[in-house]
Amino acid sequence: MxxxxxxxxxxxxxxxxxxxxxxxxxxxxxxxxxxxxxxxxxxxxxxxxxxxxxxxxxxxxxxxxxxxxxxxxxxxxxxxxxxxxxxxxxxxxxxxxxxxxxxxxxxxxRPPVELGDYKSIRVPYEPVEITQAQVDEVLERLRWQQAPWEPAVRPVRFGDLVTMDVENSVDGGEPSSQKNIQYQVMENSSVPLPGFAQEIVGMTADQEKGFSLAFPTEHANKDLAGKTYAFKVVVREVKEKRLPELDDGFARSLGQGFDSLEQLRDRIFSDLLRRAEVQAQERYEEKVIDSVVELANVELPPLLVEQEVAYLVEEQARLFQGGEGGVDAYLSRIGKSEAELKEELQPVARKRLMRSLVLSEIAARENIEVAPEEVEAEIQDRLSRAGHGVEEARRRLSSPEGRRSIEQWLLRRKTVHRLRDIAKGERPEEVTRSSQFQDGGKR
Missing domain, CATH: 3.30.70.1050 (Trigger factor ribosome-binding domain)
Incomplete structure (x- = not known):
C-alpha cells in the first residue's frame, strides 16, 4: 500500500x-x-x-x-x-x-477550538412563578374531561359534539359520503378544512345545509390551493358538555385520593411548578451554552458541515414520515428540492457542530470524565422506566454502541452543568465528577 x-x-x-x-x-x-x-x-x-x-x-x-x-x-x-x-x-x-x-x-x-474566557460568564436565572390563573385553567380542563356529553335542544355552538351526515366533492367531481360521523365543532379547527366548523355553527338537529369552500391558487397549503370543496351536511344530533360543580365532591370524583378541592389545587400547583422548573432549567442551560459558544472561535471544515447537513436531512425525513418513504418522499411532501432543504439546514448544522466542539473542548479543559459506574447507573435507571420493552432496551443499551452513546450523553450533561454553575457564580473553582441541576422555582 x-x-x-x-x-x-x-x-x-x-x-x-x-x-x-x-x-x-x-x-x-x-x-x-x-x-x-x-x-x-x-x-x-x-x-x-x-x-x-x-x-x-x-x-x-x-x-x-x-x-x-x-x-x-x-x-x-x-x-x-x-x-x-x-x-x-x-x-x-x-x-x-x-x-x-x-x-x-x-x-x-477535528478543528482547533479557541475558547474565550468562559469562566467569566454570568447569566441571570429567572425564578419560576405559577399563578392561580394557571391552576384555574387546569381545573377547567379537568371539569371538561369529566363532564358527560348530553343532548342540547338548540343551534350548534363552538365546543359542541355534532352527529351528522356529510357528502362532499372536489371541483365538481364524484361525490363521497359518510353517515353518522361525530364532529366536535372547534373555533380554530382546520379539520376537515379551514372554515368548515364555522359553517356548522348555528345549524339545528335535522337541518340540511349546502356550502362550498374555495381556496385561492396562492394558498399556503398546496393540497388546497386552487380547489373548491362542495359540502352537503345534515345534522342529526347536537350534544354539549354539562360541567360539574367545582367543589370537594368533584375532587373526590377524580379517584386519586383527594379529599378536598384545596388538596387538588395544591397538587396541580406542585405539578405545574415541577414542569415549569424543568423547562426553565432547559432554557437557562441553552442561554449558557449560547453565551459560551459566542466567545469561542472555531473554523468548521466544509466536509464536516456537509455530512452534518446530510444527517439532518435524513433525520427530518425519518421523523416526519416515521421511517417510511425516504428523503425523496419527504421532499415531495414539503415541496422543496434537496438543495433548498440543505441550504435551509446549514445554520442548524453549524450551530450543532459549534456547540458539540466547544462543549467537548471545555470537558477536556475542566477534566470532566464519566466513570464506568456512572454509565451503568444510567443504564439501570433507563431500564427501570422501560416497561414491557425492558429486554430489548437492555440489549440496545448494553451494547458497545449503546454504552458509548450514554457515556457521551453523560459527558455533555456534566459539562453543561459545570457551565451552569459557573454562569450562576456557584463553585466556579470546583470541578466535580457528577453535577446535578438542583435549582428550582419559587412558590
Missing amino acids: RVKREDAGNGQVALHIEVESEEMERSLDRAYRRLVGRVNVPGFRKGKAPRVLVERYLGREVLVEEALERLIPEIYEQAIQEQGLEPITQPQIEITRRDPPIFTARVAL
Missing part, C-alpha cells in the same frame, strides 16, 4: 491510496471463499468449485466488488493509523481504479 497525504485546506486532508496487486489478490481470494458457498456452479457441489470457475461463472467484476467492499475500509483504517490522523468525519471515497484499486479518501480533522 502506498499513501500520499495532501493538505486539502480548511482542516481537511486527502489521502491518495494505491493498493498493490499482491494485496488485491489476497482480498480477491477471501472474496472467493465468501462467495463460493452461496453460488451453484454446474458440476460442483455448493462450496466446492475452484476459484477460476467461480470467477468465470460470476464474472471477475463480481469478485472485485465483493473484495473492495471490505478491502477499502480496511486499507483506509491502516492509512489513517500510519499517518497518525484522527478524522472527525466519515471518509469521502473516490475510486479512480478498481483492480487493483487506487482511491482517494477525504476526511476532516
